[in-house]
Amino acid sequence: AARYHSGWERAWKSPQPKKRYDAIIIGAGGHGLATAYYLGKNHGITNVAILEKGWLGGGNTGRNTTIIRSNYLQDPSAAIYEKARSLYETMSQDLNMNVMFSPRGVIMLAQTEHEVRGYERTAHANALQGVKTEFIGPERVKELVPIINIDGPRYPVLGGLWQARGGTARHDAVAWGYARACSAMGMDIIQQCEVTGVRRDGGKVVGVDTTKGAIECNKLGVVVAGHSGVISEMAGFRLPIESVALQALVSEPIKPCMDVVVMANTVHGYMSQSDKGEMVIGGGTDGFNNYTQRGSFHHVEETVRALIETFPIISRLKMLRQWGGIVDVTGDRSPIISKTPVDGMFINCGWGTGGFKAIPGSGWAMAEMIAKGEPGALAAEFGMDRFVEGRFIDESVAAGVAH
Ligand code: FAD
Numbered sequence: 545a546a547r548y549h550s551g552w553e554r555a556w557k558s559p560q561p562k563k564r565y566d567a568i569i570i571g572a573g574g575h576g577l578a579t580a581y582y583l584g585k586n587h588g589i590t591n592v593a594i595l596e597k598g599w600l601g602g603g604n605t606g607r608n609t610t611i612i613r614s615n616y617l618q619d620p621s622a623a624i625y626e627k628a629r630s631l632y633e634t635m636s637q638d639l640n641m642n643v644m645f646s647p648r649g650v651i652m653l654a655q656t657e658h659e660v661r662g663y664e665r666t667a668h669a670n671a672l673q674g675v676k677t678e679f680i681g682p683e684r685v686k687e688l689v690p691i692i693n694i695d696g697p698r699y700p701v702l703g704g705l706w707q708a709r710g711g712t713a714r715h716d717a718v719a720w721g722y723a724r725a726c727s728a729m730g731m732d733i734i735q736q737c738e739v740t741g742v743r744r745d746g747g748k749v750v751g752v753d754t755t756k757g758a759i760e761c762n763k764l765g766v767v768v769a770g771h772s773g774v775i776s777e778m779a780g781f782r783l784p785i786e787s788v789a790l791q792a793l794v795s796e797p798i799k800p801c802m803d804v805v806v807m808a809n810t811v812h813g814y815m816s817q818s819d820k821g822e823m824v825i826g827g828g829t830d831g832f833n834n835y836t837q838r839g840s841f842h843h844v845e846e847t848v849r850a851l852i853e854t855f856p857i858i859s860r861l862k863m864l865r866q867w868g869g870i871v872d873v874t875g876d877r878s879p880i881i882s883k884t885p886v887d888g889m890f891i892n893c894g895w896g897t898g899g900f901k902a903i904p905g906s907g908w909a910m911a912e913m914i915a916k917g918e919p920g921a922l923a924a925e926f927g928m929d930r931f932v933e934g935r936f937i938d939e940s941v942a943a944g945v946a947h
């Protein structure tokens with residue numbers, strides 16, 4: 545009989561670490577892998593190791609609800625999120641991997657007068673930034689989402705911020721696509737390899753200690769999401785970051801009933817339907833800092849209760865699975881893409897609850913900074929010195945997830 549399930553070529557190699565690399569990236573999540581990919585593709589730097597303490601894509605990359613949009617308010621955010629969204633448009637072709645990018649459209653519901661004003665303002669800002677969004681009325685929302693209850697008992701739907709080219713993608717495939725491309729360029733992805741120390745000579749980084757031994761490098765990129773504070777402590781500096789759990793859940797699969805993504809930020813829940821038919825659901829973060837990849841139980845109840853107001857038909861759905869990830873949250877809800885007090889060490893973190901959508905843009909910007917030693921235009925405003933200077937990039941509304 546034909547052996548269809550054997551003899552497959554490995555998609556990426558699984559090497560032992562070399563003694564030394566030009567650049568080491570810590571964290572084989574989407575952002576770390578994208579950083580390595582663009583180091584090779586855009587800057588010709590391929591003597592690179594990506595060190596991962598677990599398995600690649602096993603952190604927030606494989607735990608998020610895959611919403612992609614670029615409807616942020618501030619100019620630096622619009623630039624990097626729209627760069628990322630546009631790279632998602634061609635990612636399947638660029639990586640020769642079907643990442644199932646599905647620009648089905650994203651609506652952020654306005655359910656208070658305050659939200660109406662806020663989202664109208666965002667739509668105007670987006671028009672100036674070249675990001676295509678529009679504020680739509682409740683009838684158009686109902687047309688796009690027939691299962692929605694626009695007369696909600698507490699908060700009727702007053703309209704929504706609609707981004708027609710927002711959507712979703714398959715998160716694992718994004719990580720796998722970048723991993724395969726990095727490996728093909730000769731980079732080493734080393735899984736089950738936890739970084740336990742940052743080696744410095746004077747003020748300069750010279751390598752890392754890991755569970756597979758010491759590895760030397762000229763440049764170090766730290767891209768570890770919820771564990772950023774742990775690595776920065778190893779290097780002797782503090783980050784303005786808090787790590788909290790964010791969770792999600794999926795229902796049993798049902799027939800197609802909703803072909804756009806809906807975020808209801810006032811009642812606090814969001815939902816999309818996966819290609820398998822499951823309703824993919826999430827809400828807010830835990831109210832306390834922690835490192836458990838699980839999340840508190842009451843969030844499940846609160847999130848589902850909120851969504852039932854907006855989508856009464858889900859009241860009899862059975863929920864199948866629940867999980868959580870540790871997200872890295874900054875005070876202004878914008879990321880940090882920055883040089884650090886250690887020469888040659890760069891950090892990319894603070895994407896919080898919203899970094900899946902940013903993966904390609906973030907990797908592009910981080911790679912440029914590592915290659916050139918200075919942030920380029922996309923990263924320039926996201927330095928960590930902004931917290932000392934009070935130069936915040938406030939995106940608390942656009943984050944769309946309470947925290
Ligand atoms: P990760 O995938 O977490 O990668 C970091 C990696 O670093 C991990 O694999 C980790 O194991 C590794 N690491 C940590 N410490 C070490 C060490 N010492 N040594 C070696 N390796 C180490 N964003 C959106 O845009 N849209 C959404 O719909 C969305 N929904 C979300 C829903 C949930 C439930 C969660 C948890 C997050 C969601 N996000 C969403 C946010 C998004 O997932 C994150 O912002 C983004 O994935 C973080 O970047 P990353 O992918 O590189 O992180």
Ligand code: PYC
Pocket residue numbers: 609611612613814826897898899943944945
């Ligand atoms: O950033 O769009 C987002 C998001 C939705 C759910 C979690 N994050």
